[in-house]
Amino acid sequence: MAPVDMSADPSCAALHAGGADGGAVVVAPGGGLANVFVWLKSGVPAAASPAEPAAPPAPVVLDQLGCIFTPRVIAVRPGQGLLIRNSDDTLHNTHARPGRESLNREFNIGQPRKGQEAEKRFDAPQLMIPIGCDVHPWMRAYVSVVDHPYFAVTRSDGTFEIEGVPPGTYEIEVMHEVLAGQVRRITVEPGRPAHADFTLGPRKKTP
Numbered sequence: 001m002a003p004v005d006m007s008a009d010p011s012c013a014a015l016h017a018g019g020a021d022g023g024a025v026v027v028a029p030g031g032g033l034a035n036v037f038v039w040l041k042s043g044v045p046a047a048a049s050p051a052e053p054a055a056p057p058a059p060v061v062l063d064q065l066g067c068i069f070t071p072r073v074i075a076v077r078p079g080q081g082l083l084i085r086n087s088d089d090t091l092h093n094t095h096a097r098p099g100r101e102s103l104n105r106e107f108n109i110g111q112p113r114k115g116q117e118a119e120k121r122f123d124a125p126q127l128m129i130p131i132g133c134d135v136h137p138w139m140r141a142y143v144s145v146v147d148h149p150y151f152a153v154t155r156s157d158g159t160f161e162i163e164g165v166p167p168g169t170y171e172i173e174v175m176h177e178v179l180a181g182q183v184r185r186i187t188v189e190p191g192r193p194a195h196a197d198f199t200l201g202p203r204k205k206t207p
Contacts, residue, residue, distance in 0.1 A: 011090040022138060022140075038153070039150065062085070067090070072140065091112045108134070129143045172184060
């Protein structure tokens, strides 16, 4: 990844004396890819959802730490809280852009002081909503809103787990902000773990 120029804000540059990259592609030594959103795209039985709360009571935290959004990729349920925190001693703003056709509302929150928090919610399912900071254009995050609990984000080593999936056949999809996503079918049998491996590459250029 190309290095990020943080010189416009000396307080940010001072936090990364050795420089910082864009953070869009994070690869472990063994080739594992972090920050990939994984979810069951289809096949989830309607009967599997009522037993789950519509919105978990605990919010998901999106922190601004070291002039970087952390975590970079997150997922929430419709109506679940997104707790936005500024852990830096500099001004940040969190600008979510779902798009004009979305049922989710755009928001833009300024947080000039360290320790400030604000909570927002998304009402409708939508994948990979971009979030940025207008003050620091290198800051990027993505939030997916999913109407069932069967999703995950890959860890730093590229692994993921989706627990409690009922037996059945599903479409499982992986999505990345830069690399091409994939969809494949997977069958979960009673009492047995199912495995799915993906190898991602560049997106095809449109002619």
